Amino acid sequence: MPVREGLLRTVYRPFRRRTKPGSVPGTIQHDPTLPPTVCDIVAFGSDGIEERREATLNDIQELSDRFAVCWVNVVGLGTADMIKKIGEFHKIHPLALEDVVNTHQQAKVEEYEGQLFIVVRMAKLEPRLWTEQVSLLVGKKFVVTFQEQAGDCFDTVRQRIRKGTGRIRSRGSDYLAYMLIDAVLDDYFPVLERYGVDLDALEERLLSGQSHNVIPETHRLRSEILQLRRTIWPHRDAVNVLIRDEHPLIQTDTKTYLRDCYDHIAQLSDVADTYRDLGAGLRELQFSLDSQRTNEVMKVLTVIATIFMPLGFIAGVYGMNFDPDTSPWNMPELEWAYGYPFAITLMLGIAISLLMFFRHKGWLGNSNS
Incomplete structure (x- = not known):
């Protein structure tokens, strides 16, 4: 009306x-x-x-x-x-x-x-x-x-x-x-x-x-x-x-x-x-209502930031320019044949685990607890 x-x-x-x-x-x-x-x-x-x-x-x-x-x-x-x-x-x-x-x-x-x-x-x-x-x-x-x-x-x-x-x-x-x-x-x-x-x-x-x-x-x-x-x-x-x-x-x-x-x-x-x-x-x-909508937006942004924090840490570690030929302790995983799939799987697992944890706590969607 x-x-x-x-x-x-x-x-x-x-x-x-x-x-x-x-x-x-x-x-x-x-x-x-x-x-x-x-x-x-x-x-x-x-x-x-x-x-x-x-x-x-x-x-x-x-x-x-x-x-x-x-x-x-x-x-x-x-x-x-x-x-x-x-x-x-x-x-x-x-x-x-x-x-x-x-x-x-x-x-x-x-x-x-x-x-x-x-x-x-x-x-x-x-x-x-x-x-x-x-x-x-x-x-x-x-x-x-x-x-x-x-x-x-x-x-x-x-x-x-x-x-x-x-x-x-x-x-x-x-x-x-x-x-x-x-x-x-x-x-x-x-x-x-x-x-x-x-x-x-x-x-x-x-x-x-x-x-x-x-x-x-x-x-x-x-x-x-x-x-x-x-x-x-x-x-x-x-x-x-x-x-x-x-x-x-x-x-x-x-x-x-x-x-x-x-x-x-x-x-x-x-x-x-x-x-x-x-x-x-x-x-x-x-x-x-404006405050509620702002809280919802902030919650989503916080969840995204929280998920990407460990992923950014892992990507940052893999991005360090240490030459493994200089020392066997300088990032040996770079010469591992499964190093890249392992990093991707690790980041995906952390992201999924965090999403499940947030959902379990009721911070994302409905809580199952």
């Missing part, structure tokens, strides 16, 4: 705060490289639903007056004026808007004058890992979500609103906020599953002897999993704040569902820890 090459390169976006040091708190400094701001609305209640694409402030006002809950989904943070107007319409605190456009925030929950500001991070593999900040402003009759760019995991929520399944149309804005948070958290599970597939593929490559370039790939996968875990963990504290603290916007029944989100975060953290340990185990396995 091949490992997805794209996953082995992590996108580490540098920390960049848009507002300059010393700026007035609440200053909105947008990123001009982001897509222009587009506003979509899904307004609903127990008696119906209405959606509008590329809506205006007048559309927001009209639908907010007619329906019990108005979900305003703001896509793209490239138009500062539009973001300011939406913030002024919903009376969003300037500090919350500042955090909306500074997209390096971790998951958190803050309270502003009867509103809740919630930040979650959405994981994406396209094909490389990166996370996108999603900011939620929860009011009495509205939820405003801010996304950096188009594409999200909220289609299941939209479908449930359109079809009227479950309790979402009969509940308030707090339940809609729970559904959006739950959709973001649930989207982490397939991401982690794909990492599990990649780790299994790396293990298969290691055990099959295809260890080329496995160490860098294992290290990169483990780094991405660590990055993912660091993104998941702050959600635990954020959801815990929603469950623990009393707030008029969060109903008691909704807190029951939020506890399920808390359990999901714990599961995600456990899976990420498991995959991180698997990555470390694969790295240790690679080192062990």
